[in-house]
Amino acid sequence: MSKNTNAGKPAAARLPSGVANIGTLDLVSATLERLDTRRSGLPGMAVLYGPAGWGKTFATNVLAIESRAYYVQMRSAWRSKTLLEKILFEMGVKHSRATVPDLLDMVCEQLSTSRRTLILDEFDYATRSDNLIELARDIYEGSQGSLLLVGEELLPKKLERWERFHSRVLTWAPAQRVTVSDAAQLAPIYAPGLSIAEDVLVRLVELSNGSVRRVSVNLTQLHEHCLTYGAEACTMAEFDQVAIYTGRSPDRRA
Known part of the structure; x- marks a missing residue:
């Protein structure tokens, strides 16, 4: 796996002005680094979870910019094709009249080639659909890249329904209470x-x-x-x- 060139630098030193280095930022930074530097053969998905308002979206947004990760915030109305199109838009990859399998191949190819992490926020929406869960697993399997999935505090429990998905999680990262x-x-x-x-x-x-x-x-x-x-x-x-x-x-x- 490629290594983050910012590894080892203090998180606060890398943050834009006007951004507070709260505890959840450090947690997300460490989680992304663990994904990026994992040993060959280890799974490449991580789950960040916690109650609303605990800084998960803020932290992943800030560090997506810092680490050049792809960041997509899911919506309740999205289905497989919409999710793939939104990911490709974030990746800057153009597509025209492509089928769902074609879109999936394009996402996997870009993720594999770029070696950049894909962050899917509000991932609880995916747990409403077997298709979206299997799609996320297909993205991981097809790219062997890194995925950070972000959701509410019950997300780990919800994912237990899909053992083939659940077993591919490298680390479970609970968001930190404000101090x-x-x-x-x-x-x-x-x-x-x-x-x-x-x-x-x-x-x-x-x-x-x-x-x-x-x-x-x-x-x-x-x-x-x-x-x-x-x-x-x-x-x-x-x-x-x-x-x-x-x-x-x-x-x-x-």
């Missing part, structure tokens, strides 16, 4: 120029239920509140005045 360290790195992005007390960050993480998205949304809420009232720092006194998003629906007002 106080993650929150501190997100703060300059979502609350620029605002000094945020550590106990506020701790409380934000406690209320997030693991979600990077909720922390980001709440940092924006705090930033807007402090701008409105002219506060240069966010303490617990300011925090207590802001409606924090926890994932629960708002209470009905009379």
Whole structure:
């Protein structure tokens, strides 16, 4: 297998400006490297899974750019031909009036030749169809390339239905809960120029239920509140005045 030329470099040093090096980024980076440097004969698929809002799509998008992986986010209405066409579009491969077998051969050839990883996000949609699962396996078998499949927390359990597919997974990577360290790195992005007390960050993480998205949304809420009232720092006194998003629906007002 080809090797990632960025292997061994600190993840943060490779990230674009304005991107926080949260824990799930490091996890995805390590997973892609493991796929890229696996020994001959080992399976070439990995599964990244976790609850919504835990930074899976963000991390795979960022690292797809950094590693030059092909990234495709699946949709509920897609069938085999649409998926293959979307993958070829991402690959920059032109096709015209091709049959599904022809499209599959083109995807496999490009994946094998380029030695680049194919990332399929929202892969839970594929588990609704035997055809899509078998298609993903065909892509892997036909290219002997690397596939990173991304989905919700029950994705590993769902894939148990297809033993021939399940047994080809090299690594199962659970997305990481957001940490106080993650929150501190997100703060300059979502609350620029605002000094945020550590106990506020701790409380934000406690209320997030693991979600990077909720922390980001709440940092924006705090930033807007402090701008409105002219506060240069966010303490617990300011925090207590802001409606924090926890994932629960708002209470009905009379």
